[in-house]
Amino acid sequence: MYIYFSAIFVGLLLLSNILSVKLFEMGSFILPSAAIVYxxxxxxxxxxxxxxGKAAARKTVLAGFLTQIIAMIFIYISIQLPPAPDFHAQAEFEQILGGSFRLIFASLASYVISQNLNVSIFHWFKHKHGKKKLWLRNNLATMSSQFIDTVLFITIAFWGIVPTNVLLGMIVSQYIWKCLVALLDTPFAYILVKWTRKKEGNNPDYVIKAS
Incomplete structure (x- = not known):
């Protein structure tokens, strides 16, 4: 199951980069569509x-980082390729997939720092509590790392571009949304962990092999 979870992680990561160009409104919040995926x-x-185990989680984070780099290289190449005469959506293609260097750097920097922080915090609590209190480490690790992710990405991407009050409003609204999702996904964490342990129960070496 490890390979499937890692594939889902990388797929959602790439999808979030594409969806981030669209903003949607939910009540008083204005959020990028990537917020529902990332x-x-x-x-x-x-x-x-x-x-x-911790090593397996770090490998997944590294795989996601490398995949983003590779995807961006090929997206850049595809944008630079001369469009066919019958292809009339080059500008839209560039707008959706291109992004700016500043946004790309903000995304990669916030990703590497926050995802590795999430793994570290999660496993600090796991070392302290063992298999107990999954809900606690799931929520505290996610909320802490998502705060860093939100602050880093929005600050790097939009500092000096939008007024400070708008910048702070973006940080607060996105962080509140992410905390709500973190709370809502807690039951799914229990379900997936229980199901995976049951599936892997016939293989006593699965933790060692994944790590």
């Missing part, structure tokens, strides 16, 4: 770390 990646690393 937060689930933290659930995936928590489940991987809980079942397969």
């Amino acid at each position: 937060v689930i990646t933290y659930l995936m690393t928590d489940v991987i770390g809980e079942v397969y």
Whole structure:
């Protein structure tokens, strides 16, 4: 199951980069569409770390980082390719997939720091509590790392571009949303961990092999 969880993690990560160009409104919150996808990646690393160990979770985070770099290289190449005469959506193609160097750097920097912080905090609590209190480490690790992710990304991407009050409003609204999702995904963490342990029960070496 480790390979499938890692694939889901990387797939959601790439999808969030594409969806981030669209904003949607929910009540008083204005959020990028990536907000409904990216937060689930933290659930995936928590489940991987809980079942397969800290090393496996870090490998998944590294795989996601390398995949983002590779994807960006090929997206850049595809944008630079001369469009066919019958292709009339080059500008839209660039707008959706291109992004700016500043946004790309903000995304990668916040990703590497926050995802690794999430793994570290999660496993600090796991070392302290063992298999107990999954809900606690799942929520505290996600909420702490998501705060860092939100502050870093929005500050790097938009500092000097939007007024400070708007910048702070973006940070607060996105962080509140991410905390709500973290609370809502707690039952799914229990379900996935229990199900995976049951599936892997016939293989006593699964933690060692994944790590």
